[in-house]
Amino acid sequence: MRFAILGAGMAGILSAIKLRAAGYDDFTVYEKADRVGGTWRENTYPGLACDVPSHLYSYAFEPNPDWSHRFSPGPEILAYFQGVADRHGVTPRVRFGAEVVRAEFTDGRWRLATKDGQRDEVDVVIAATGVLHHPKLPDIEGLDRFAGACFHSARWDHSVKLDGARIGIVGTGSTAVQIVSAIVDRVARLSLFQRTAQWIMPQENPAYSDAERAGFRADPDSMRRAYAEIADLFHAFSTGLVDADSPQMQMIETACRANLEQNVRDPVLREKLRPTYRAACKRLVMSPNFYDAIQRPNAEVVTEGIERVEPEGVRTRDGRLHALDVLVLATGFRVDRFVRPIEVVGRDGKRLDDVWSARPSAYLSISIPGFPNFFLLNGPNGPVGNFSLIEVAELQLGYVLGLVEELRSGRCREISPSEETTTRFEAERTEAARHTIWGSGCRSWYLDDRGVPMSWPWTFDRFREEMSAPKLEAFERR
Numbered sequence: 001m002r003f004a005i006l007g008a009g010m011a012g013i014l015s016a017i018k019l020r021a022a023g024y025d026d027f028t029v030y031e032k033a034d035r036v037g038g039t040w041r042e043n044t045y046p047g048l049a050c051d052v053p054s055h056l057y058s059y060a061f062e063p064n065p066d067w068s069h070r071f072s073p074g075p076e077i078l079a080y081f082q083g084v085a086d087r088h089g090v091t092p093r094v095r096f097g098a099e100v101v102r103a104e105f106t107d108g109r110w111r112l113a114t115k116d117g118q119r120d121e122v123d124v125v126i127a128a129t130g131v132l133h134h135p136k137l138p139d140i141e142g143l144d145r146f147a148g149a150c151f152h153s154a155r156w157d158h159s160v161k162l163d164g165a166r167i168g169i170v171g172t173g174s175t176a177v178q179i180v181s182a183i184v185d186r187v188a189r190l191s192l193f194q195r196t197a198q199w200i201m202p203q204e205n206p207a208y209s210d211a212e213r214a215g216f217r218a219d220p221d222s223m224r225r226a227y228a229e230i231a232d233l234f235h236a237f238s239t240g241l242v243d244a245d246s247p248q249m250q251m252i253e254t255a256c257r258a259n260l261e262q263n264v265r266d267p268v269l270r271e272k273l274r275p276t277y278r279a280a281c282k283r284l285v286m287s288p289n290f291y292d293a294i295q296r297p298n299a300e301v302v303t304e305g306i307e308r309v310e311p312e313g314v315r316t317r318d319g320r321l322h323a324l325d326v327l328v329l330a331t332g333f334r335v336d337r338f339v340r341p342i343e344v345v346g347r348d349g350k351r352l353d354d355v356w357s358a359r360p361s362a363y364l365s366i367s368i369p370g371f372p373n374f375f376l377l378n379g380p381n382g383p384v385g386n387f388s389l390i391e392v393a394e395l396q397l398g399y400v401l402g403l404v405e406e407l408r409s410g411r412c413r414e415i416s417p418s419e420e421t422t423t424r425f426e427a428e429r430t431e432a433a434r435h436t437i438w439g440s441g442c443r444s445w446y447l448d449d450r451g452v453p454m455s456w457p458w459t460f461d462r463f464r465e466e467m468s469a470p471k472l473e474a475f476e477r478r
């Protein structure tokens with residue numbers, strides 16, 4: 001069987017390694033960029049880090065004794081993925097600069113076309129195209145007339161001088177919080193344009209000592225134990241998120257509230273920074289030092305709405321002009337795209353864009369009725385929360401390999417979930433999602449067009465159990 005893997009980020013590298021380990025060596029990884037690394041290649045903003053502990057944000061089969069911090073910085077994470085891809089011989093299997101623009105299922109195979117006219121025919125497609133990938137630019141009048149430098153956080157322009165400059169940042173998500181802490185001491189003025197305040201979970205980030213790293217190296221089992229311990233903690237935490245009244249949620253709320261009360265001195269600023277919704281309703285932001293940073297004399301939280309952008313800066317609705325040299329749009333991502341804009345055409349000419357015209361969905365976030373032998377990793381409505389998407393992708397890939405085994409064994413040539421199963425699954429998921437903390441009343445990227453959280457709404461244990469083996473009766477096999 002021949003496979004195409006779309007994307008050479010975390011999940012694409014994983015797919016290549018696991019396919020080969022399972023004995024499937026005929027595959028190509030298609031990557032539109034010129035290097036592996038996905039989101040860690042694209043995001044290079046100052047302060048970039050992962051707020052999942054590094055020993056958990058690692059492939060289970062590739063523990064890394066050399067992580068520098070409990071939450072290591074972005075460049076280190078990118079180097080880790082590049083190293084794994086090189087060591088496992090994935091890099092030479094990637095066709096770089098090859099953007100797949102179309103995938104069509106005809107006569108039992110997927111026919112792929114790239115932008116530069118390459119063609120391929122494969123039996124199975126694994127779409128490892130990421131979630132937080134397409135920048136969402138705000139619809140603010142005059143953005144194109146700004147005279148200074150303006151860019152999205154995932155398109156950081158490193159030629160722009162920050163030292164001594166007047167910087168504006170739009171947004172208060174995980175990205176903006178990391179940028180603020182990283183640059184506030186370098187810039188002349190920092191204006192944070194806040195539409196909605198965020199709860200901030202205080203989270204220390206100690207460095208691993210040389211002795212600790214040597215210990216991990218000498219005793220790989222200690223890393224596995226660290227992985228298991230952190231994974232247990234995160235799973236307990238995620239179980240808390242799906243039950244808005246759980247003890248874990250109360251603990252998170254107490255910690256966030258105490259952080260705000262104890263660490264923001266000025267009562268006016270404290271009220272500006274106080275959210276009006278429950279902690280973890282939006283994606284919980286973790287930071288050891290955001291409140292310190294935003295209380296620097298050169299920093300300001302601007303809560304007045306943005307009226308427009310002018311050549312000199314941002315004009316807020318109170319008529320004030322915030323003069324700026326640089327404007328950073330930390331405004332998030334278009335999270336409803338997944339494999340799109342690739343034009344995916346399934347059985348009988350069924351177009352994915354039509355199937356997903358209201359909103360994306362997939363059975364167990366992996367597979368779509370009418371799109372046989374086409375599987376998504378970190379697809380629609382999968383587990384999000386604050387845990388490791390690597391762990392999620394590893395479990396999903398195990399499930400995909402279970403489906404592929406049906407093809408390999410010759411028991412069928414085409415496999416995709418039935419409409420009925422998928423509709424039932426989606427109805428149950430939607431109903432459960434309404435009762436999670438993410439549906440407790442706030443605006444966030446977790447919500448779909450109906451305001452329903454786009455997430456796995458059950459416990460992580462249930463996810464793991466579901467991923468342990470496909471329930472074949474849910475699938476149509478031809």
Ligand code: NAP
Nearest residue numbers: 049050051138171172173174175176195196283330331332
């Ligand atoms: P985000 O969480 O979607 O936040 C976007 C921010 O931009 C929000 O504060 C939003 O305000 C604001 N915004 C959007 N449009 C606006 C407009 N027109 N005017 C004013 N404000 C506007 O995006 P993100 O911070 O890039 O994070 C996205 C996700 O990436 C995170 O949730 C996380 O999953 C991941 N991430 C993870 C890490 C990590 O450490 N692991 C770091 C960075 C990112 P509202 O709140 O009012 O909508």
